[in-house]
Amino acid sequence: MKHISTIIGTAIAGIFVMSVWGAFADAYGIFGGWFAGFIIIGTMWFLNHAVGLVNNGGAFVDMAAGIGMAGTMRDVFMQGGEAFTAALPTLIVVLLGGIAGGFMAAKCEKYLASKKA
Numbered sequence: 001m002k003h004i005s006t007i008i009g010t011a012i013a014g015i016f017v018m019s020v021w022g023a024f025a026d027a028y029g030i031f032g033g034w035f036a037g038f039i040i041i042g043t044m045w046f047l048n049h050a051v052g053l054v055n056n057g058g059a060f061v062d063m064a065a066g067i068g069m070a071g072t073m074r075d076v077f078m079q080g081g082e083a084f085t086a087a088l089p090t091l092i093v094v095l096l097g098g099i100a101g102g103f104m105a106a107k108c109e110k111y112l113a114s115k116k117a
Contacts, residue, residue: 002055003055005052005053005054005055006053006054006055007066008053009044009047009048009053009054009063009066010048010054010063010065010066010067010069010070011066011070012044012047013040013041013044013048013063013066013067013070014066014067014068014069014070014071014074015070016040016044017040017041017067017070017071018067018070018071018074020036020040021033021036021037021040023036024036041063044063045063048063068094072084072087072091075087
């Protein structure tokens with residue numbers, strides 16, 4: 001059940017980000033974008049983390065993974081498979097960035113642990 005609630009919580013966040021944020025930014029400019037970000041991400045963070053929809057046991061994957069997946073698949077469903085093909089270079093760079101970030105986080109933790117000892 002915890003995996004289903006994680007999928008639902010991150011999918012809801014992705015749906016709101018992909019459907020509402022752009023409309024607010026288009027209608028009210030930069031203020032609308034900031035307002036939408038504050039309201040959407042703040043509310044979804046509360047539901048996912050404080051209420052506990054998202055399971056953070058094991059590897060920590062935050063709402064951004066669900067938001068990215070929702071955005072990618074929305075375009076695939078609306079525009080077809082070529083939307084996924086067009087997104088592949090970006091997805092590859094994001095994965096490489098995640099790997100580099102994880103590597104650096106491990107190095108920093110190791111350094112801080114050795115500094116503490």
